[in-house]
Amino acid sequence: MSKIGTEKEEIKKEDASMVSFSTAILVWMGLVILTGLAITMAAAIPKDGLNLGHWGVIAVILVAGIQSYLVVRFFMPINHEDRVFKTILSWAVCFLIAVMLYTLVDFPAW
């Protein structure tokens, strides 16, 4: 009886690890819309008097970050990896961002 229960749990987990087709298409649409948004923001900066300065750069990179998150979260389903591994990966990304920020602080002309 307990073996059947374990097998049912495994099948449920297997289904859970698969992203649905509709989710994948919605994520793709979101990615394309965000790309359009980034282009619009970049085009608006010099032309329409929208002087965002450094914030314009940050906004565009933020959009890229959101797009990357969507790809990692839904297309490379990181949620279904081992918790220890997810923690290691998160720390690696945080360390990388910290190194990049510390380097960029030395070049404030941005």
Place this chain on the structure above:
Amino acid sequence: MSDISQAQSTPAHLEGGQVSGRIGMWLFLITEVLLFCGLLLLYAVYRSKFPADFHYCTGTLDISLGAINTVILLTTSLTMAIGVIHIQKKNRKTGAAFIGLTMALGFAFLVNIYLEWSAKFHQGLYPNSEILQQHTPGENIFYNLFYLVTGLHGLHVVIGIIILAVVLIGILKKAGKTGIDAKTLEMWVENSGLYWHLVTITRIFLFPLFYLIT
């Protein structure tokens, strides 16, 4: 009890060796992220040193072609994800079709890169050209970085297409003939999908940095 705890700690569709294969793939992807982050950091530093030159050079790049290329790669991520889903659901032929579509779109991306580069080459703006050497140091650095980063990214796309071709052959042949069991083939497909999505993520950052930020 121990079966339940193992099921909770390991993705259910993977077994021992496949888990290590997946982790190995992620670790490799992290090294690839380090590679591209280093190059993009280099771009950022030089941009801060030559802001006017980089601003001018960004304006010479074709935003529409860059945007089309970015959307193409985003679409390849979708087709790759759908292909992986089909393989996980044991729909081999449909999965193979979507992986084939991913390869075709990847090839279209490379054709666009070729068009973009050849336009610049036609203007005499290629590394170590006489025309480029007459430009300012900042412009030289911009174009060299442009070719380096987009070229390296294009090389990754080529490698990704080759990997997908190998995986596609494995899918289309019957498991008995290749000696590859279904679980291993599924792992190949998932790992090649991970690699392909990283290529897309690289483009997601590359596009705004080179084409949009002025």
